[in-house]
Amino acid sequence: MNGEAEFLAGYDATAYPAVAVTVDVVALTIRDGRLCVLLVERAEHPFAGHRALPGGFVRADEGPDAAARRELAEETGLTPGEGQLERVHLEQLKTYGDPGRDPRLRVFSVAYLAFAPSLPDPSAGGDAAGAYWMPVDEAAALAFDHDVILSDGLERARAKLEYTPLATAFAGDEFTISELRAIYAAVWGEDLHAGNFHRKVLSVPGFVEGTGQTSTRGGERGGPKPKLYRAGDARLLHPALLRPTREDGVR
Amino acid sequence: MNGEAEFLAGYDATAYPAVAVTVDVVALTIRDGRLCVLLVERAEHPFAGHRALPGGFVRADEGPDAAARRELAEETGLTPGEGQLERVHLEQLKTYGDPGRDPRLRVFSVAYLAFAPSLPDPSAGGDAAGAYWMPVDEAAALAFDHDVILSDGLERARAKLEYTPLATAFAGDEFTISELRAIYAAVWGEDLHAGNFHRKVLSVPGFVEGTGQTSTRGGERGGPKPKLYRAGDARLLHPALLRPTREDGVR
DNA sequence: TTAATAGTGTCTTTCAGACAATATTAT
DNA sequence: ATAATATTGTCTGAAAGACACTATTAA
Numbered sequence: 001m002n003g004e005a006e007f008l009a010g011y012d013a014t015a016y017p018a019v020a021v022t023v024d025v026v027a028l029t030i031r032d033g034r035l036c037v038l039l040v041e042r043a044e045h046p047f048a049g050h051r052a053l054p055g056g057f058v059r060a061d062e063g064p065d066a067a068a069r070r071e072l073a074e075e076t077g078l079t080p081g082e083g084q085l086e087r088v089h090l091e092q093l094k095t096y097g098d099p100g101r102d103p104r105l106r107v108f109s110v111a112y113l114a115f116a117p118s119l120p121d122p123s124a125g126g127d128a129a130g131a132y133w134m135p136v137d138e139a140a141a142l143a144f145d146h147d148v149i150l151s152d153g154l155e156r157a158r159a160k161l162e163y164t165p166l167a168t169a170f171a172g173d174e175f176t177i178s179e180l181r182a183i184y185a186a187v188w189g190e191d192l193h194a195g196n197f198h199r200k201v202l203s204v205p206g207f208v209e210g211t212g213q214t215s216t217r218g219g220e221r222g223g224p225k226p227k228l229y230r231a232g233d234a235r236l237l238h239p240a241l242l243r244p245t246r247e248d249g250v251r
Numbered sequence: 252m253n254g255e256a257e258f259l260a261g262y263d264a265t266a267y268p269a270v271a272v273t274v275d276v277v278a279l280t281i282r283d284g285r286l287c288v289l290l291v292e293r294a295e296h297p298f299a300g301h302r303a304l305p306g307g308f309v310r311a312d313e314g315p316d317a318a319a320r321r322e323l324a325e326e327t328g329l330t331p332g333e334g335q336l337e338r339v340h341l342e343q344l345k346t347y348g349d350p351g352r353d354p355r356l357r358v359f360s361v362a363y364l365a366f367a368p369s370l371p372d373p374s375a376g377g378d379a380a381g382a383y384w385m386p387v388d389e390a391a392a393l394a395f396d397h398d399v400i401l402s403d404g405l406e407r408a409r410a411k412l413e414y415t416p417l418a419t420a421f422a423g424d425e426f427t428i429s430e431l432r433a434i435y436a437a438v439w440g441e442d443l444h445a446g447n448f449h450r451k452v453l454s455v456p457g458f459v460e461g462t463g464q465t466s467t468r469g470g471e472r473g474g475p476k477p478k479l480y481r482a483g484d485a486r487l488l489h490p491a492l493l494r495p496t497r498e499d500g501v502r
Numbered sequence: 503t504t505a506a507t508a509g510t511g512t513c514t515t516t517c518a519g520a521c522a523a524t525a526t527t528a529t
Numbered sequence: 530a531t532a533a534t535a536t537t538g539t540c541t542g543a544a545a546g547a548c549a550c551t552a553t554t555a556a
Contacts, residue, residue: 063349064346178507178508194507196545196547200544218554221506225508226507227509244546446520450538451518474526475526
């Protein structure tokens with residue numbers, strides 16, 4: 001059968017149950033050295049009082065990418081055009097559409113993954129009274145299937161840090177190698193050897209480029225003033241930075 | 252604003268334009284040493300006479316995964332329960348939902364990627380008179396945005412072969428190292444060094460396991476009888492088999 | 503001074519890739 | 530016999546990881 005073709009040729013919108021399409025965003029940032037996710041507090045049933053990923057309906061005149069960026073802007077209080085929101089890395093994660101995942105009607109949710117540099121508390125901007133950043137290891141019992149979505153997003157984020165330079169999306173314009181290492185440590189949940197990490201990062205072509213500048217201060221507990229770097233022009237890391245303690249082969 | 256929550260609380264199905272959700276499948280197989288994709292011939296407008304990826308509407312009682320497997324079964328003539336269809340690897344690829352991608356109504360398509368061992372011609376089974384396997388390098392000018400979906404699917408497939416043992420999903424139950432190498436060559440579009448590939452495959456834990464058997468015949472143009480292997484229990488290849496001529500870093 | 507950090511050097515092991523060599527089989 | 534293939538061996542260079550070392554700075 002010519003599935004889609006045949007179906008749509010005879011499609012009558014009123015003959016089928018209503019379907020809604022939303023976007024949900026797994027927005028990650030680093031705060032105080034911990035990996036945090038943006039959550040909202042639900043006011044309405046179902047799951048009233050539960051935490052959930054920020055999200056909303058895809059409007060008729062926008063694609064899902066635009067909807068995700070709009071939702072992220074609404075929840076974080078960032079406004080388009082100032083460069084901040086544009087610097088947030090946003091990519092599609094996966095679509096969740098099992099029957100019953102929303103008790104009210106059939107909802108397909110296109111989930112997105114966002115990497116943001118440290119942002120002000122979302123309650124400051126917008127009307128998101130119940131929005132905040134929460135460490136990912138404390139984020140549980142989320143509404144709907146958002147626990148699964150968050151888990152999938154974290155795994156994707158951890159994998160992406162291996163073979164892309166996206167860790168720099170968590171940092172400011174200029175950063176030190178130590179700050180970059182802290183990002184990897186927060187996302188992967190394990191410490192990395194400082195010396196080997198330093199040499200490795202500088203050896204990957206296009207990962208970072210030096211600014212020629214040096215930080216005005218050393219570390220909080222001593223140490224020399226580190227050099228400053230900015231993101232390079234590589235889109236893939238080669239060779240990749242592989243996670244350490246991944247059990248071989250995953251049988 | 253509590254995006255999804257607020258919206259859905261006040262959701263009235265008749266107050267919003269109709270939205271449809273379909274699945275489209277990029278089903279890949281190897282035929283005569285070439286990577287091929289399953290296509291259908293469209294009979295109806297729009298894009299009548301054009302080729303398209305097989306797909307169809309997600310029914311009310313099934314999730315998108317089940318819908319994709321059902322569509323694949325309908326187009327290939329494979330029937331569930333015989334093991335053949337179950338051995339096809341199927342994974343979600345990406346969702347496409349830009350306004351205007353279907354000229355009739357708003358359609359979100361959840362695309363899937365399938366790896367199948369060599370299958371009979373689809374015209375034999377089912378009622379898919381206009382369905383066939385076509386080499387991917389000849390598949391162009393597809394309906395809707397299916398060129399983009401196919402391109403995304405091919406890139407995903409090429410990447411997956413690097414760090415997963417999914418190449419074995421293109422092979423039969425038992426295969427030789429040469430056959431496995433031919434699969435890599437077909438998907439990546441470049442020849443691989445026989446000696447190095449052989450040693451590499453056997454050195455990755457859990458990639459393949461020997462059957463103790465030997466092929467009954469050597470190659471068509473001579474050579475010793477090769478040993479037979481089956482898929483091992485690894486779900487990730489470590490270390491990975493990286494593609495050769497990828498330009499460093501991709502700036 | 504003390505302790506912590508930045509950055510570099512060294513060594514070992516693993517692995518990728520080039521290349522060679524040998525044995526086996528279809529034609 | 531000839532040519533193609535399967536399989537193993539050898540060598541070189543890249544790269545990961547463990548560890549050590551020096552220089553610099555905050556407290």
